[in-house]
Amino acid sequence: MRARGYGESKVKSPGSLICSWEIGIFKQVIPLSTTLTVSMMSPKEVAITINNLTKRFEDVTAVDGLNLEVEKGELFGLLGPNGAGKTTTINILCGLLKPTSGSVNVGGYDVQKRPDKVKEMIGVCPQDTAVFSYLTGRENVELFANLHAMPREKLKKNTEDLLKKLGLLEEANRHVRKYSGGMRRRTNLIMALVHDPEIAFLDEPTVAMDVQSRHAVWDFIKELKKQNKTVILTTHYMEEAEELCDRVGIIDHGKLIALGAPEQLKSKFRTKNLEEVFIQLTGRKIREEL
């Protein structure tokens, strides 16, 4: 299955221009007049390309023939229950895991061939909070800024700005081991973004956060969108995806089963929310799998 969120022109044979528009399990062949309208739109730069990606762990197939393109500046949500393959996909995109087959291209570089180039332009917020508990919040953030070799002035400015935006400035000089769970998660997020990455992978950034913190993070993620950053967001929270994402891809058992803008999917499946879209597609609730 090849899923594309935006129209793509394909020249099948000389003189016959057909635009194939595939969303999830649907495929439409659009009349030529419509194709011309689409082709006149300015082409958007692709930030991430996933081609026929498969990842197997012994006898378990975590990702099964995934195809996906994410455009630059897009906030893309990867939805699905636990074990669906979201984190595995993110890990492959970051160069942490090697695919069993297929290829991934991030920021114009093949992740397997040029992981060094990819790592320079990405920021990764892991699902499980990964912070050094014996460092202060500020030291954790500055450490990761240094690992990205940021100039000192920019490092200081970004650290201050992000700590302030996520409400950690006053607590920045306390050791992280004294932080609450929500504060740790916010620190976790800042560490991923302090170096101002072009592409951010946010793996369940708001899980286990209180409502106030979650909304602060949402506002922060919306700001990334305004800065034309490409963001891949995985989440269990359907309302989060609906609130933030330009497009979402729903994954189940390693396969992409639906793709499109939240409103588009809700309209297509005639549902009130994305949770119901998932139920229609799989017959299960997304949270039941938690």
Add this chain to the structure above:
Amino acid sequence: MNFQRVSSLVRKDLKKMIRQPATLFLIVLFPVMLTLAFGASFGAIGGTQSATYQIAVVNMESSGPYQQWSQHFVENLTHIELLNIQAFSDNETAQADLIQGKIQAVLVIPGNFGQSCDSFWTAPTNPSLWVNTTLQLHLDSGSMFATQAIPPIIQQVLTATLYGTQPISIPTPIQIGSPSLIQASKTTMFDYMAPGIFAYATIFLTMTVAQSFTEDREKGLLRRINTTPTTPTEFMISQAISNMAAALIQVALVFAMAYLVGYRPYIDVVSFTLAFIIVSIFALCNVGFGLITAAIAKSSGAATGISFIFIMPQMFLGTFVGAALSPSAQVAGKFMPSYYVTDALTSLFLRGAPVSSPTILLDLSVVTIISGISLLLGILLFRKYGKT
């Protein structure tokens, strides 16, 4: 290599050493407490008490034209306050007393001792004319201090017998490893233990490195660092630098504590610098062992246990403890890198050997080679098996 990345990782590790109580204890407090405890028990706290060792001397050269050499040697031994010399007419009786624990050592002076000394003085620059001989020394293996203390004292007295109190460095028919004289009357048991304590403290880096890597792996921190442009080389260099720094801090602390309890080694700045270098290289060896442990261990708890596979043999066979063990255990000790560190530091601190001494250079070479192999193996195993 990016210096900014390496320095930030080193700073992070040094902060960990200071801020994590368990790490702080192993790296800083443990060596301090160990040194103070041993210094208080065996050193000169509250006075300059010296140990006295009962030594049986069996002089096989009781007559002959050269007997004044052996008599002179025995007289010199008698003048050492640390030693209580008892003359025995036969080796069997002396050995019986040694077995019963009445004495700590038996020294057998061979019948050609005087002839050997005389041959040296007759032709000091022509070794082909020398009569080579060997002093037999039997030690009570149950007394770790006797085994540590007595051999270097005998060597020094032998040196003084041949040359007087001013050491010279020319070949002789009797192998002398120590060019300077120990002032035995001020030497305590702790003086013989101190070089081993330097190695002893550093050995525990194996545990801290293994714990650090497994904890960081469990918490996803290694994976997280792996999503940054930091290369494996930069990461490993930062580990090497921070652990070498830890070892240097340990040596400085142990030395300071030892000095407080009256330890006064006969060394200069060059020797002291070399001691730091040897211990730093040894730290790399333990980083390697720590990485091997982390590659095997599934959790930080398991890493603590597995690290003792490397720690215990090095502690018991390679440091001051090893001197009290059986001959076979002492042979096994020669396979421990800590043995060569202790030996080198003993030569520097206790015997006052120069840095160019063959013994020290050999020890340094062995420690360097073992450390290189350990570190390389550790990196390879951790990269292959330890990342997940």
